[in-house]
Amino acid sequence: MQGETPTSVASTASAPPVEQAWSLAEPVREESAVAAAEGAKEALSSKSETVGSVIDTLDAVALSFGSFRISLFDVLIVSAVIVGVLVFAWFVSKMGRRLMRRMTRLDEAQQLLAEKIVTILVWAAAFFLGIDLLGIDLTALAVFSGAFGLAIGFGLQKTFGNLIAGIILLMDRSIKPGDVIAVTDMAGNESFGQIRKIGIRAVSVTTRDQREYLIPNENLMINQVENWSYSSKNVRMQVPVGVSYEADMKLAEELMLEAAKSCDRILKAPPPTVWMSEYGDSSVNFIIHCWIQDPEEGVGNVRSAVLKKLWWLFKENGVEIPFPQRDLHIRSSDQFDRLIDIMAQGKGGASTAKE
Structure with a gap:
């Protein structure tokens, strides 16, 4: 009995190492x-x-x-x-x-x-x-x-830049949906449009001819922007008019004011005014200044309405609308005089032949 005890103890003591070795062998x-x-x-x-x-x-x-x-x-x-x-x-x-x-x-x-x-x-x-x-x-x-x-x-540097720029524009209220701003196309032609949407990347501006410009928000932050309705939607517009030098200037000014006041979209206050701008080559040039408060509805149609009304007023009151006139001075020379004589002789020979 005493001899078997070490054997059993040894076998028991050796079990853990075997199990550890098996566990280490597993994947x-x-x-x-x-x-x-x-x-x-x-x-x-x-x-x-x-x-x-x-x-x-x-x-x-x-x-x-x-x-x-x-x-x-x-x-x-x-x-x-x-x-x-x-x-x-x-x-x-x-x-x-x-x-x-x-x-x-x-x-x-x-x-x-x-x-x-x-x-x-x-x-x-x-x-x-x-x-x-x-x-x-x-x-x-x-x-x-x-x-x-x-x-x-x-x-995404530009994307995040445009996102932050759009948030800043909305926070300082310098650009907001519904504003009318002046935009320039790729050819350099300037027109105005209304802001429809301020997106994550760009501002959508729609012009009167339904062309939509997508302007990056950063461009509106760093570039000059002409906002027609930033503090007020009242916009002054100009209508150029020319009359003959022989016309009655006082009557012409009265008719211009009447034509401007007849347009429904032109404000009564401040009232329209007429300024003489220059003495042109063929006409005396005036500018009708008038105010509107809905620029998003268009400017060219107001100018057209004023000019159409003024056309009939000028016709009714005998005010002449001039056309380009030029005085031609020909210097005299021997060759020119001989040419005139030849033309005169040819005209005289033709009249004799008819007789």
Whole structure:
């Protein structure tokens, strides 16, 4: 009995090393970088053996980079969470915009600014919510995060610049939807248009001929902008008119004022005025100054209405609208005199032949 005791003790003492060696020989399973996938796998596998086998099959298809492992099942879980977060963020931001529009105490510019801020906050919260739901181990992406962040920073630099510029424009109320500003096309022709929308990247300006200009927000921040309705929507416009030197100037001025006052869109106060601008080559030139308060409805149509009315007033009162006139002086010379004599002789011979 005493001889067997050491043997049993030795066998018992040798058991743990054998078990440790067996455990070290087993393959070590690499943890997934997406913790949400592991939690979903355990939850779904406990429901059904069939579902568990399908999940194991999808999880077996994987790529490993060092300690980083991602399987097909991880990709599906990540895609489902991303789609769900995007739909949730879109729905919440849409409801937030509707709520802002119902707040009648805010004007149009303040509503748009509030909508932009709410949208930014919702999407930022959705991003962090998605990271939290997925349980992504960001340290596994440390190798790529620096280069990826730098590329995103340079690629989206203008986008974020235009976004911040649009928010600043709305905050200082220098540019707001409904304003009428002067814009210049690629050929250098200036026209005016009404601001329809201030987006994340650009401001939409629609002209009277329904051409839509998309001007980056940064351009409106750093360049000079002619805003016709910044502090007031009243705009003074000019209608040039020329009359003959033989016309009655006082009567012509009275008719110009009458034509301007007959237009419905021209304001009575301040009243229209007529200024003589210059003595032209063929006419005495005047400018009719008049005010309107709805420039978004057009300026050319008001000018046309005034000129049409003035045309008939000038006709009725005998005021002449001049046309270009030139006096031609020909210097005399021997060759020119002989040419005149030849032409005169030819005319005399032709009249004799007729007789």
